[in-house]
Amino acid sequence: MIALAKETAQDTAQTGINTAAGAALAPEWLPAPGDLNELTPLMWAQDVSRNDDGVVGVDGVSVAELKAQFGTPLFVVSEADFRARARAFKDAFDAAFADICGGVDVYYAGKSFLCTEIARWVDSEGLRLDTCSGGELAVAARAGLAGENLGLHGNNKSAAEINRALDMKLGRIVVDSLDELERVAAIAVSRGERAKVMLRLTPGVHAHTHEFIATAHEDQKFGLSMLADGASVSPAEAAVAAATASEGIELLGLHCHIGSQIFEPEGFALAAERLLTFLAQMQHSYAITLPELDLGGGYGIAYTAVDTPRPPAEIAAAMAAVVRSTCAELGITAPRISIEPGRAIVGSTTFTLYETGTLKTVNVEVDGAADASDGGSPVTAPRRYVSVDGGMSDNARPVLYDADYSAVLASRTSAAAPALSRVVGKHCESGDIVVRDVYLPNDVAAGDLLAVPGTGAYCWALASNYNYVPRPPVVAVRNGAARLIVRGETEDDLLARDLGA
Numbered sequence: 001m002i003a004l005a006k007e008t009a010q011d012t013a014q015t016g017i018n019t020a021a022g023a024a025l026a027p028e029w030l031p032a033p034g035d036l037n038e039l040t041p042l043m044w045a046q047d048v049s050r051n052d053d054g055v056v057g058v059d060g061v062s063v064a065e066l067k068a069q070f071g072t073p074l075f076v077v078s079e080a081d082f083r084a085r086a087r088a089f090k091d092a093f094d095a096a097f098a099d100i101c102g103g104v105d106v107y108y109a110g111k112s113f114l115c116t117e118i119a120r121w122v123d124s125e126g127l128r129l130d131t132c133s134g135g136e137l138a139v140a141a142r143a144g145l146a147g148e149n150l151g152l153h154g155n156n157k158s159a160a161e162i163n164r165a166l167d168m169k170l171g172r173i174v175v176d177s178l179d180e181l182e183r184v185a186a187i188a189v190s191r192g193e194r195a196k197v198m199l200r201l202t203p204g205v206h207a208h209t210h211e212f213i214a215t216a217h218e219d220q221k222f223g224l225s226m227l228a229d230g231a232s233v234s235p236a237e238a239a240v241a242a243a244t245a246s247e248g249i250e251l252l253g254l255h256c257h258i259g260s261q262i263f264e265p266e267g268f269a270l271a272a273e274r275l276l277t278f279l280a281q282m283q284h285s286y287a288i289t290l291p292e293l294d295l296g297g298g299y300g301i302a303y304t305a306v307d308t309p310r311p312p313a314e315i316a317a318a319m320a321a322v323v324r325s326t327c328a329e330l331g332i333t334a335p336r337i338s339i340e341p342g343r344a345i346v347g348s349t350t351f352t353l354y355e356t357g358t359l360k361t362v363n364v365e366v367d368g369a370a371d372a373s374d375g376g377s378p379v380t381a382p383r384r385y386v387s388v389d390g391g392m393s394d395n396a397r398p399v400l401y402d403a404d405y406s407a408v409l410a411s412r413t414s415a416a417a418p419a420l421s422r423v424v425g426k427h428c429e430s431g432d433i434v435v436r437d438v439y440l441p442n443d444v445a446a447g448d449l450l451a452v453p454g455t456g457a458y459c460w461a462l463a464s465n466y467n468y469v470p471r472p473p474v475v476a477v478r479n480g481a482a483r484l485i486v487r488g489e490t491e492d493d494l495l496a497r498d499l500g501a
């Protein structure tokens with residue numbers, strides 16, 4: 001069966017023409033279909049494979065078993081893969097920075113996906129946890145994590161959140177503005193304490209996938225500008241001065257985060273250079289030591305076969321080289337470096353399992369194509385719509401960010417010809433798209449299982465109850481056994497806050 005699908009790929013390779021149904025509608029980046037049964041390794045957890053019957057499974061637990069036990073839609077996370085990716089970041093950065101600052105503190109960005117189990121995995125692999133709300137702190141507390149291993153972010157933290165951070169004796173509060181610095185200082189003073197604070201700066205570096213731009217201004221809500229903009233000092237310097245003078249603040253250092261889903265290390269390197277230069281100036285001007293520098297997260301992952309993430313060791317080596325040389329040029333002792341990866345740890349550990357339902361094929365006019373033999377009438381090509389039992393409520397990223405994903409037929413292999421397909425959800429919204437463009441076998445039928453890889457980050461975390469659809473459960477697979485780590489919502493959950501009689 002698999003061989004037939006390969007023949008299609010060979011035909012395409014030999015003729016150079018993508019003859020798959022609907023190919024004329026495919027975006028330029030989408031590769032011509034190859035073996036539709038293949039699981040492209042970069043997009044999946046290391047222990048995901050097809051069994052002898054062609055059924056996809058994780059560590060030997062097949063999607064058929066998962067569906068029977070837990071239903072669909074379902075988030076399926078490989079615990080071994082999560083732990084391996086967390087360790088890979090810690091080990092790679094520790095090794096690259098060993099001679100510079102004795103290693104790196106890796107804060108897993110909990111906003112990407114957090115529950116108590118995940119928090120415990122993070123902790124037991126020697127990572128720390130970055131949170132950005134009181135709710136995320138509550139998860140960390142329930143997981144039993146020590147406050148000193150936690151950070152708190154956010155551009156508008158409430159007094160309750162600041163107090164909670166101080167109650168939990170957090171290792172760091174990352175302060176985003178002068179207003180917030182005042183707020184944190186006042187609360188700490190009123191408690192007779194000193195809050196451990198990092199200042200989030202905007203280094204004028206914007207990075208997005210393969211490109212970054214260096215700008216003077218950062219037109220966004222986060223962080224303190226490093227530009228004076230006509231004033232005597234920049235907001236960043238004003239914050240350093242105020243923090244240094246405040247009895248409620250222990251200023252640990254500086255922080256930046258330049259974007260997400262970034263593949264090339266140059267943007268991180270430029271941000272590191274700019275922050276180290278500023279750090280050296282501040283140390284000199286205010287006769288202080290700033291012992292820590294956080295370079296944020298944002299490392300990219302493979303959502304589709306054309307994404308090419310760098311291994312952590314490569315990113316770490318590039319960043320270490322810049323930190324080493326910049327500190328040498330500035331003549332300063334390197335601060336302790338920390339980073340905050342989220343997506344690059346959890347993203348590829350997880351896939352979403354859906355059951356297919358309604359199918360339909362529409363003929364769509366191909367942009368700019370005309371049929372000369374038929375008086376220049378428009379050329380059409382078929383697009384197959386494959387509906388699944390979830391959608392934008394469990395993965396908002398395609399709607400929010402035009403994010404691309406991929407999908408495979410998971411409950412069996414198929415030798416059927418490829419058809420350009422659009423995987424859509426069940427919500428009352430025409431933009432409810434799960435995978436905008438993917439080649440699926442044209443015999444996909446109602447009742448098949450589809451798996452969408454790379455859904456570990458910012459999917460469950462961004463899930464909603466749109467249309468009163470319950471949020472799906474999360475299952476962890478380890479050592480050939482699957483267990484629920486977050487149960488799915490029930491109708492009782494959905495109605496629990498509705499006070500109508």
Ligand SMILES: Cc1ncc(COP(=O)(O)O)c(C=O)c1O
Pocket residue numbers: 109111112153257259260261296297298299340341342343344457
């Ligand atoms: C301050 C901060 N740190 C870390 C992250 C994690 O980014 P990623 O999941 O892309 O690594 C984010 C994401 O938005 C962020 O805002």
